[in-house]
Amino acid sequence: MAHEWHVGFLFLFLELVAVRSLHLNLIHKYSIRFPLFPGNLTEYERVRRLYASDVARAQLLRTSLLGVDHGIEHIRPNLKGDPFNYMVEIYIGTPTRRKNYLVMDTASDILWMQCKPCIRCWKQSKPIFHPVKESSSFDPIRCNHTLCDLGRPGWKCVKGHCHYSIGYGDGSSSKGILAFETLGFASDRHQKEFVRNFIFGCANDNRDPAMTKEQSGVFGLNMEPLSLARQLLELIGGRFSYCLPPFKSNKQPLSRLKFGDEAILRGPQVRTIRIIHAPTLITYFLPLSNVSVAGHRLGFKSKDFAIHKNDHGNVRGGFIIDSGTSFTAFMSGGPYERIIETFKAYFEPFKLRPTNSELFEVCYVLPHEGFKETLPSMTLHFSGGVDYPVPPNNVVVKLGVNKLCVAIRSFPEASILGEHNQFNYHFSYNIKEKLLSFAPADCSRVV
Numbered sequence: 001m002a003h004e005w006h007v008g009f010l011f012l013f014l015e016l017v018a019v020r021s022l023h024l025n026l027i028h029k030y031s032i033r034f035p036l037f038p039g040n041l042t043e044y045e046r047v048r049r050l051y052a053s054d055v056a057r058a059q060l061l062r063t064s065l066l067g068v069d070h071g072i073e074h075i076r077p078n079l080k081g082d083p084f085n086y087m088v089e090i091y092i093g094t095p096t097r098r099k100n101y102l103v104m105d106t107a108s109d110i111l112w113m114q115c116k117p118c119i120r121c122w123k124q125s126k127p128i129f130h131p132v133k134e135s136s137s138f139d140p141i142r143c144n145h146t147l148c149d150l151g152r153p154g155w156k157c158v159k160g161h162c163h164y165s166i167g168y169g170d171g172s173s174s175k176g177i178l179a180f181e182t183l184g185f186a187s188d189r190h191q192k193e194f195v196r197n198f199i200f201g202c203a204n205d206n207r208d209p210a211m212t213k214e215q216s217g218v219f220g221l222n223m224e225p226l227s228l229a230r231q232l233l234e235l236i237g238g239r240f241s242y243c244l245p246p247f248k249s250n251k252q253p254l255s256r257l258k259f260g261d262e263a264i265l266r267g268p269q270v271r272t273i274r275i276i277h278a279p280t281l282i283t284y285f286l287p288l289s290n291v292s293v294a295g296h297r298l299g300f301k302s303k304d305f306a307i308h309k310n311d312h313g314n315v316r317g318g319f320i321i322d323s324g325t326s327f328t329a330f331m332s333g334g335p336y337e338r339i340i341e342t343f344k345a346y347f348e349p350f351k352l353r354p355t356n357s358e359l360f361e362v363c364y365v366l367p368h369e370g371f372k373e374t375l376p377s378m379t380l381h382f383s384g385g386v387d388y389p390v391p392p393n394n395v396v397v398k399l400g401v402n403k404l405c406v407a408i409r410s411f412p413e414a415s416i417l418g419e420h421n422q423f424n425y426h427f428s429y430n431i432k433e434k435l436l437s438f439a440p441a442d443c444s445r446v447v
């Protein structure tokens, strides 16, 4: 098997030696490009739905990432929603190469997809991948493969095959076997490129996942060994990038998840920070040290955003950049309250009429269109003196005709940089060096 794997790897290398970059289309779930496009949502309805999916996402992050003090069985989400926003278009199998939409998740490792024969699968609008019937490149891995981690909860060796299991925070789970397969990407050579012997999760027992019928699975992109970024580490130089256009209308411009040379950022505006990584941290934690609101630095102490363990040994605190959370959240019991108070103090002199929102704490009636010029910015200060300015347009969200809200939520366990505050920045991850680079960009023009 080791020999076979080696040959497979060599094959992968030979075939792709001329390709320096691979990319995949990245599609927002409320984009007209997504087959399940929900129609023309009003601004309010879109924000409300995104907020609801954040609640589901928070539940998922809370358990799968930060650990909980009690068993997963006891946790039910308040609100069921789809906790993922961006879908990756990918092809799988030989010769099927059917297009699949997988949800991008920077907080998990395995790329898994529904697979027949199903014990339990959610209803898909496209036929579920049936590798044994449809694909000659499907090849289950043996339990002695280094990526078969039988130490993980629920993982088993059955008849020499590696059975994986992933439990999500909302009580859902995915189980199946790990197998080699061929994945199809677009590339800088303007033709599809195929990556052979990629290890994916062939998921045939999926309980209650918050998926829609157009989604076939999850595209794990964290720094753990099974994630796509790690399996293709040498081929892509450990790099991937994305640039999310602001969500102005339902006609969301196309964006791409890029790998390899194409993912490198260049230019005078590029800033680089360290990614904090440790065995217990399964997603991208960033070294946030301070926050400014409208140019006023709040004076946080290093403990305010420090990662620590609580009495039960679970990870708490820190600042995560997340692919599935829409709105930025700050940890409650300190950072959130201080930041929110500072925004209130900023608006105080304008004597605006406060208005209620079921979603955000700070909302006002917009006095006139011109007032938009007066909105506050927010700056995230990272250690090493690197600043990340969030422009006013991304700090606030317009709800309905004349209602403005500061689009910041509270979260009990950690602080999170959500997509709304990632818009119009190009992000480039280098997981080999554990660095994250970013630069302002007009993401509707970055393809």
Ligand SMILES: *[C@@H]1O[C@H](CO)[C@@H](O)[C@H](O)[C@H]1NC(C)=O
Pocket: 001, 002, 142, 144, 145, 160
């Ligand atoms: C794994 O197990 C298979 C079958 O049991 C065997 O042929 C192979 O040599 C083993 N590989 C390693 C790396 O031990």
Ligand SMILES: *[C@@H]1O[C@H](CO)[C@@H](O)[C@H](O)[C@H]1NC(C)=O
Pocket: 039, 040
């Ligand atoms: C959405 O609105 C645009 C114009 O505002 C219209 O052209 C389009 O057909 C609408 N789409 C749907 C699905 O309602």
Ligand SMILES: *[C@@H]1O[C@H](CO)[C@@H](O)[C@H](O)[C@H]1NC(C)=O
Pocket: 289, 290, 297, 298, 299, 300, 301, 302
């Ligand atoms: C945050 O900024 C304040 C004001 O400039 C400063 O006193 C404080 O030391 C900073 N905190 C950290 C963790 O750098």
